[in-house]
Amino acid sequence: MEEVKVVGFWASPYVYRVIWALKLKGVKFEYIEEDIFDKSDLLLQLNPVHKKVPVFIHGGKPIAESMVILEYIDEMWPQNPLLLPDDPNERATSRFWTKFGDDERKHFFGFLRKTGEEQEKAIKDAQNSLKILEENALGEKKFFGGNNIGMTDLAFGWLALCLEVMGEAAGVKLLEHNSFPRLMAWIENFKNVAVIKENRPDQHRLLGYLKGLREMYLSLPTS
Incomplete structure (x- = not known):
C-alpha cells in the first residue's frame, strides 16, 4: 500500500475534513503538523499555488484543496462509507x-x-x-x-x-x-x-x- 500523509494545522477545519474522511474509510496515514504563520519549505513545495493546508500526499504525489482531496479519497478507497452517493x-x-x-x-x-x-x-x-x-x-x-x-x-x-x-x-x-x-x-x-x-x-x-x-x-x- 502506497504511503498516505496529511500536512495540516491543528485548528484548521479544512484539515479535519480530510482526517475525518480517512478515519471513516479506515485508511492509515501519517499526520505532519505545519506552522501556517511560518510556512515550511515542504508546504511551499507541495502547494506552491495557494500555499495552504491541507495537503494530501499519496504515493509521493501531493493534492491540495480539501474538497478535491475528499473526492479523491472516495474514489481511491471506494469501501463504505461512500462519501458521495451512487445516485x-x-x-x-x-x-x-x-x-x-x-x-x-x-x-x-x-x-x-x-x-x-x-x-x-x-x-x-x-x-x-x-x-x-x-x-x-x-x-x-x-x-x-x-x-x-x-x-x-x-x-x-x-x-x-x-x-x-x-x-x-x-x-x-x-x-x-x-x-x-x-x-x-x-x-x-x-x-x-x-x-x-x-x-x-x-x-x-x-x-x-x-x-x-x-x-x-x-x-x-x-x-
Whole structure:
C-alpha cells in the first residue's frame, strides 16, 4: 500500500475534513503538523499555488484543496462509507450544498473580524446563510444525505467543530435551538459520530486561538 500523509494545522477545519474522511474509510496515514504563520519549505513545495493546508500526499504525489482531496479519497478507497452517493441526482445535490457552503464562507467568518455595525451586518449575513441550510438542505434527515454521514456533512463539519467557539470569541451567538432546530439536531448527530468525537481540537485551546485571531484582525488598519 502506497504511503498516505496529511500536512495540516491543528485548528484548521479544512484539515479535519480530510482526517475525518480517512478515519471513516479506515485508511492509515501519517499526520505532519505545519506552522501556517511560518510556512515550511515542504508546504511551499507541495502547494506552491495557494500555499495552504491541507495537503494530501499519496504515493509521493501531493493534492491540495480539501474538497478535491475528499473526492479523491472516495474514489481511491471506494469501501463504505461512500462519501458521495451512487445516485447521480443525490451526488449533484451533495456537490451543490458543498459549493454553497464554500461560496457563503465569507459570511461565517466576517463577524469574527468586525465590530459594531459591520459585525451586526456580518451576523445577519451568516444567519441568512444558516437559514437557507435550515429550510432547504436537511429536512427531517439525520445527516445531509440521509441516515449516514457523507461528503456534505464533512464539508459543513466546521459548523459543529468551531461555530459556537467562534461566536464566544467574538461575543455573539448565531445559533439558537428555537430558530435553527434542524441544524442544531444535525450538529449533535454529527458530533456524536465516534470518528468526529475522537478527532477534534481541544475547545479551550481553540477559543484562545480564535480570540487571538480576532485581536489580530481588529488591530489591522482599515482602508
